[in-house]
Amino acid sequence: MMKCQVCDENAIISSAVxxxxxxxxxxxxxxxxLDTIKxxxxxxxxxxxAVANSGGKDSLSLLYILSKHFSDRxxxxxxxxxxGIEGYRDRTIETMKEYCASFGVExxxxxxxxxxxxxxxxxxxxxxxxxxxxxxxxxRYLINYAAADVNAxxxxxxxxxxxxxxxxxxxxxxxxxDKLLRLGPVSGVVKTEGFVPRVKPFMFVSEKETMLxxxxxxxxxxxxxxxYAGFGFRGVVSRKIKELESSRAGSKAHMVxxxxxxxxxxxxxxFGRSIGKCAQCGSPSSGTVxxxxxxxxxxxxxAV
Ligand code: SF4
Ligand SMILES: [Zn+2]
Ligand SMILES: [Zn+2]
Numbered sequence: 301m302m303k304c305q306v307c308d309e310n311a312i313i314s315s316a317v318x319x320x321x322x323x324x325x326x327x328x329x330x331x332x333x334l335d336t337i338k339x340x341x342x343x344x345x346x347x348x349x350a351v352a353n354s355g356g357k358d359s360l361s362l363l364y365i366l367s368k369h370f371s372d373r374x375x376x377x378x379x380x381x382x383x384g385i386e387g388y389r390d391r392t393i394e395t396m397k398e399y400c401a402s403f404g405v406e407x408x409x410x411x412x413x414x415x416x417x418x419x420x421x422x423x424x425x426x427x428x429x430x431x432x433x434x435x436x437x438x439x440r441y442l443i444n445y446a447a448a449d450v451n452a453x454x455x456x457x458x459x460x461x462x463x464x465x466x467x468x469x470x471x472x473x474x475x476x477x478d479k480l481l482r483l484g485p486v487s488g489v490v491k492t493e494g495f496v497p498r499v500k501p502f503m504f505v506s507e508k509e510t511m512l513x514x515x516x517x518x519x520x521x522x523x524x525x526x527x528y529a530g531f532g533f534r535g536v537v538s539r540k541i542k543e544l545e546s547s548r549a550g551s552k553a554h555m556v557x558x559x560x561x562x563x564x565x566x567x568x569x570x571f572g573r574s575i576g577k578c579a580q581c582g583s584p585s586s587g588t589v590x591x592x593x594x595x596x597x598x599x600x601x602x603a604v
Pocket of ligand 3: 578579580581582583589590592594
């Protein structure tokens with residue numbers, strides 16, 4: 301049995317970052333998250349941080365750590381997007397409410413139905429193509445709206461190392477250098493009015509580590525997969541990255557660190573640019589009308 305690298309206890313995890321017992325794993329996990337927040341200046345004392353909370357293990361673990369270490373210095377507000385997917389989001393919303401109450405964090409829910417006029421279940425019947433592509437655009441839009449609505453300075457998401465490595469590979473394969481260079485612990489085009497910067501405190505911890513942390517902390521989020529998940533390109537890329545990591549441990553971390561060096565190299569060219577506004581809703585947009593408004597217009601034109 302492998303031993304913890306800090307003490308004499310048996311290790312419960314051994315990965316590219318080391319072997320740890322329960323207590324030292326927990327300590328190391330929290331430390332790496334806090335180091336990421338500090339190193340990249342994800343948020344500062346006094347700022348309001350909106351935490352995007354799906355009610356799943358990842359976002360509840362993030363909310364746990366942020367409420368433990370920052371609730372005396374920052375105002376935290378949990379925001380949940382209700383896509384309107386029966387048998388999926390309605391269940392995780394109940395879990396989200398329970399944990400927000402136990403962590404003492406205020407929560408708000410924003411739904412597709414209220415903002416776009418239709419639930420995701422209905423949208424999939426109207427709009428052709430991969431559901432996740434539409435859903436992702438609408439969710440990003442609504443998270444930004446929600447964060448601005450609660451006067452947040454930053455919006456924290458529970459994106460982990462696996463998610464980030466997937467995004468790196470997807471953008472490379474799709475030859476989308478702009479999107480690739482917008483990844484990182486602070487994502488998006490930061491200096492645009494109306495855009496609340498998104499920060500990722502979990503960017504350097506893996507999905508497996510996050511899962512283990514949530515189990516140790518007794519966060520019992522039921523894993524209910526979304527009915528539409530896995531159809532898109534992300535599903536394919538995700539499976540490939542898991543294969544790669546199991547044959548070469550540390551591959552995900554290497555991909556992400558290469559992206560970070562590219563970002564540093566091209567920072568001047570790509571960052572600090574500001575973009576225009578959507579003619580319809582006024583939110584930040586590189587086109588005349590933003591992607592969310594285009595989808596909304598398409599949905600309004602199709603009566604179901
Ligand atoms: S899996 Fe796809 S459709 Fe389901 S909630 Fe996520 S992005 Fe939306
Ligand atoms: Zn130990
Ligand atoms: Zn718009």
